[in-house]
Amino acid sequence: MTQISVPFGRRCWAEVDLGQIVSNYRLYRENMPVKKDVMAVVKADAYGHGDVRVSLALQQAGCRRFAVSNVQEAVRIREAGVTGEILILGYTPVSEAGLLCRFGITQALLDEEYAQALAKAAPGPIACHYALDTGMRRIGLNADAPEAAARAVLDTPPPLQVTGLFTHLCAADTPDNDATRAFTGLQQQKAAKVLELLHRAGQTGLYLHELNSAAGLYEPEELSLFSRLGIILYGLKPDAGNKMPDGIRPALSWKCAVSMVKTILPGDTVGYGRTFRAERPMRVATLPVGYADGFRRALSGRGFVLIRGQKAPILGRVCMDQIMADVSFIEGAAPGDEAVLLGQSGAFTFTADDMALMLDTIGYEIVCGISARVPRVYFEPQEEGAHK
Numbered sequence: 001m002t003q004i005s006v007p008f009g010r011r012c013w014a015e016v017d018l019g020q021i022v023s024n025y026r027l028y029r030e031n032m033p034v035k036k037d038v039m040a041v042v043k044a045d046a047y048g049h050g051d052v053r054v055s056l057a058l059q060q061a062g063c064r065r066f067a068v069s070n071v072q073e074a075v076r077i078r079e080a081g082v083t084g085e086i087l088i089l090g091y092t093p094v095s096e097a098g099l100l101c102r103f104g105i106t107q108a109l110l111d112e113e114y115a116q117a118l119a120k121a122a123p124g125p126i127a128c129h130y131a132l133d134t135g136m137r138r139i140g141l142n143a144d145a146p147e148a149a150a151r152a153v154l155d156t157p158p159p160l161q162v163t164g165l166f167t168h169l170c171a172a173d174t175p176d177n178d179a180t181r182a183f184t185g186l187q188q189q190k191a192a193k194v195l196e197l198l199h200r201a202g203q204t205g206l207y208l209h210e211l212n213s214a215a216g217l218y219e220p221e222e223l224s225l226f227s228r229l230g231i232i233l234y235g236l237k238p239d240a241g242n243k244m245p246d247g248i249r250p251a252l253s254w255k256c257a258v259s260m261v262k263t264i265l266p267g268d269t270v271g272y273g274r275t276f277r278a279e280r281p282m283r284v285a286t287l288p289v290g291y292a293d294g295f296r297r298a299l300s301g302r303g304f305v306l307i308r309g310q311k312a313p314i315l316g317r318v319c320m321d322q323i324m325a326d327v328s329f330i331e332g333a334a335p336g337d338e339a340v341l342l343g344q345s346g347a348f349t350f351t352a353d354d355m356a357l358m359l360d361t362i363g364y365e366i367v368c369g370i371s372a373r374v375p376r377v378y379f380e381p382q383e384e385g386a387h388k
C-alpha cells in the first residue's frame with residue numbers, strides 16, 4: 001500500500017517484518033498434526049500490513065491461495081504479480097463481472113439469486129466458491145437444508161464454474177470450551193454433509209475450506225485440510241483468551257518521532273477540553289500521531305507510548321494529528337527520539353492485542369485502523385532457512 005517514493009523523513013510510520021509473516025505462516029503449517037494447505041487472507045490491505053508486499057512474500061514462500069474482501073483488492077494483488085488463486089470472500093457488484101473474468105479472480109457465491117445475477121452479467125467463465133451458511137447467518141446457502149444446498153451447487157448456471165466450497169466457523173473465536181467446540185463441530189458436520197451429497201452426485205472435484213485462525217488453533221486434525229488464515233499470519237490472537245503457538249509473533253511495529261519536549265507548571269492543563277491538569281512541574285513530550293493516523297481517541301488519558309524503554313502516559317485528549325505524553329521520569333527524552341506506539345522498546349513490548357484490551361476491542365481493529373497516511377516500511381525476509 002502506501003509506498004514512499006520520495007524519502008521523506010519519518011514522522012509516524014509502521015514497520016512490517018515480512019520475514020515474521022513468512023515465519024508465522026511456516027510455523028502454523030509445521031505445527032499442524034495434519035498438513036494443512038493455507039489460503040492467506042490478505043483482505044483490508046493485509047490487515048493494515050500492506051497486501052501487495054505481504055502477498056508477494058507469502059507467494060515466494062510457497063503460498064498459492066489468497067483471499068480478499070473485494071474486487072479492488074483482488075485486482076491490485078493480481079496486477080502486482082500474484083499468480084495463484086485469489087478468492088473474493090464477499091460481495092462483488094455483478095457489474096464488475098468483466099473484471100473477474102479478465103483477471104482470473106475467484107468469486108464467492110452468496111446465494112442462488114446472486115449466482116443467477118452474476119452468471120447473467122458474466123462475459124465468460126468465472127471460477128466460484130459457493131459459501132455455505134452453517135450457522136453464522138451471514139452469507140451462503142443454508143446448510144440446514146443440505147439436499148437443496150447441494151442441488152443449488154450442482155445447478156450453478158454457466159458460465160460460472162464452482163471449484164470450491166467454504167464455510168465460516170463463527171464460534172471458534174470465543175473462549176475454547178465445550179459449547180464452542182460443539183457448535184463448531186456441528187458447523188463442520190453440516191458442511192461435510194453437503195460435500196458428501198455432491199460426491200454422491202458425481203461432483204468430486206470441489207475442495208472445502210473452513211478453518212480460520214481461531215479454529216485452526218484447536219481443531220487441528222478435523223475434516224478440512226484447508227485453512228483460511230488471517231490474523232495468525234500477522235502474529236495476533238483471534239481472541240484474548242487464545243494461546244498462541246510458540247514463535248508466532250506480531251509482524252508490525254508502529255512508531256513516531258518525538259517532536260517537542262517542554263516543561264509545564266502546576267495548574268497548567270494539557271490539550272482540548274483541558275481534561276488533564278498538572279499537579280507538579282512536568283516534562284511533556286508532543287508526538288506527531290493522532291486519531292487521523294488510527295491512534296484511537298479513546299486512548300485519551302489512558303494509553304501510553306514507549307520512549308527509551310519506558311512508559312510515557314498520554315496526557316489529555318488525543319488530537320487529530322498529535323498527542324502529548326508525560327516524560328517526567330524518562331531521563332534524556334528529547335525531540336527526535338523514537339516513540340513506540342506498538343512494538344518493543346527496551347524490555348517493554350506492547351502489542352495490538354494489548355492495546356485492543358484497553359479499548360475493549362480486538363487486535364484486528366487496531367491494525368486495520370492504522371490509516372493510509374502512515375507509511376509502511378518493509379523488512380524483507382532473510383534467506384530461505386533463516387527462519388527455521
Ligand SMILES: *Cc1c(COP(=O)(O)O)cnc(C)c1O
Nearest residue numbers: 041089168212213228229230231
Ligand atoms: C476474515 C476472514 C477469515 C480470516 O479470519 P482470521 O480470524 O483472521 O483468521 C477467514 N474466512 C473468512 C470468510 C473471513 O471473512
